[in-house]
Amino acid sequence: MQRMTRQRLAVSEVLAEIPEFVSAQQLHEELAERGVAVGLATVYRTLQTLAAAGEVDVLRLADGEAAYRRCATRDHHHHLVCRACGTTVEIDGPTVEAWAGLVGDSHGFTRIEHTIELFGLCAECSSEDALDAAVEDGPARSDGDR
Amino acid sequence: MQRMTRQRLAVSEVLAEIPEFVSAQQLHEELAERGVAVGLATVYRTLQTLAAAGEVDVLRLADGEAAYRRCATRDHHHHLVCRACGTTVEIDGPTVEAWAGLVGDSHGFTRIEHTIELFGLCAECSSEDALDAAVEDGPARSDGDR
DNA sequence: GTTTGTGCAAATATTTTGCACTTGA
DNA sequence: TCAAGTGCAAAATATTTGCACAAAC
Numbered sequence: 001m002q003r004m005t006r007q008r009l010a011v012s013e014v015l016a017e018i019p020e021f022v023s024a025q026q027l028h029e030e031l032a033e034r035g036v037a038v039g040l041a042t043v044y045r046t047l048q049t050l051a052a053a054g055e056v057d058v059l060r061l062a063d064g065e066a067a068y069r070r071c072a073t074r075d076h077h078h079h080l081v082c083r084a085c086g087t088t089v090e091i092d093g094p095t096v097e098a099w100a101g102l103v104g105d106s107h108g109f110t111r112i113e114h115t116i117e118l119f120g121l122c123a124e125c126s127s128e129d130a131l132d133a134a135v136e137d138g139p140a141r142s143d144g145d146r
Numbered sequence: 147m148q149r150m151t152r153q154r155l156a157v158s159e160v161l162a163e164i165p166e167f168v169s170a171q172q173l174h175e176e177l178a179e180r181g182v183a184v185g186l187a188t189v190y191r192t193l194q195t196l197a198a199a200g201e202v203d204v205l206r207l208a209d210g211e212a213a214y215r216r217c218a219t220r221d222h223h224h225h226l227v228c229r230a231c232g233t234t235v236e237i238d239g240p241t242v243e244a245w246a247g248l249v250g251d252s253h254g255f256t257r258i259e260h261t262i263e264l265f266g267l268c269a270e271c272s273s274e275d276a277l278d279a280a281v282e283d284g285p286a287r288s289d290g291d292r
Numbered sequence: 293g294t295t296t297g298t299g300c301a302a303a304t305a306t307t308t309t310g311c312a313c314t315t316g317a
Numbered sequence: 318t319c320a321a322g323t324g325c326a327a328a329a330t331a332t333t334t335g336c337a338c339a340a341a342c
Contacts, residue, residue, distance in 0.1 A: 003296060003341050025331075039299045044332060046297095062261075064210040064306080065331070080253055089253050099245055100264055107226055107235045108269030115263040118246055123254030149316050149321060171306080185324045190307060192322095210331075211306070 002049075010036045011046045019088060021059060021067035021081070059117055082122035091118070148195075156182045157192045166234065167205060167213035167227070205263055228268035237264070 014030050015022075022030070028043045047068050050056045056068045059079070069079075069088070078096055080089040096116060104112035160176055161168075168176070174189045193214050196202040202214045205225065215234065224242055226235040242262060250258035 005297060005341075007298070023331090037299095041300080041333075042298055060206045060208070060210060062206070063330095064206060064212065066210065080249065080255055082255065089255075091249055095249065103237055103241065104226060104264060104266050109226055109228065109235075109264075109266035110269075112264055112266040114265070115261065117261045118250060118255075118258055119260070120250050120255035120258040123256075151316070151322060153323070169306090183324095187308075187325080188323055209305095 006036075007038045007042050008046055010034075010038055011043060012050075015050075015056060015068070015070040019069075021057075021069040021088075023061070023065050023067050025065075027068070060115075078116045078118070080118040080120065082120065082125055087122045087124075089122075152182075153184045153188050154192055156180075156184055157189060158196075161196075161202060161214070161216040165215075167203075167215040169207070169211050169213050171211075173214070224262045224264070226264040226266065228266065228271055233268045233270075235268075237262075 010031055011027065014027060014034070018030070024040070024044050024047055027047070028038065028040050031038045031043070047056065047058075051058045051068065056070055057079070059067050059069075061067050078091045080091055081087070096114070100112050100114045100116075104110065156177055157173065160173060160180070164176075170186070170190050170193055173193070174184065174186050177184045177189070193202065193204075197204045197214065202216055203225070205213050205215075207213050224237045226237055227233070242260070246258050246260045246262075250256065
């Protein structure tokens, strides 16, 4: 199973080049712009496959849209995303796991699973003051300037 | 503004009685079952209002559905939810904020915002061994017994 | 050649919105 | 009174699925 098709290749390729999280819709547009016609349904199916294989991370945006991103390591980990420039840092497991486990323990919970995403401004973007004002009224949007 | 209507009262009442997270759809059904006819759109609008006022918590389920739950405190906080019985513990802010801030700092990020949800088995459910087997083959699924 | 993958369009599902009508203060 | 709130149905979004066809192995 798992044949290598032109479409699958294109999706992987685009994912490899984009470091930020993209929604299936964005990915589909990106492909179209590159002249590679891939059906939207295929994009969804491919992303599901990749996600199941642990090759991409899935995260739910605040508005319920699913966002995908290629994964450097296949270990379980989380992200710290700059909401201005999209830079993403992978938070190394141990810290998070330990913390989550601790909180769970202190309440008598076992088999803890977690959903954790951190958003902020990276060092570079923090220094650019122009943003300060802009961030005031539209903070959570990870809009697509790409 | 903010008039007290029959519908709004009904929604608040149901939310007050249900300790777990419910989706707008479930809430709508529940209302119908009680003989109180409230339009689905109204349920959504009411929940949005309540959420904006900080009177209910919103959390995104793994499938993108939004779930609401009345909030004990109006402070910012997170949840530790038992995936077997639905018991919910509110994790007190300081711990989480401090941890999130720390992680952010160590990567030079500022203005950290976060999305954190923990799921596990509470003390009571952990002891019921029947679950152990069931959990074994479907671990990552936050499946919908609802 | 057979089985897996694809494209399209239609189906689902969830949430939002336009608009005329109600109703609470 | 009269603006805020509601109901309904239609719209907008996001994602899934059925099915005939194409392509990979």
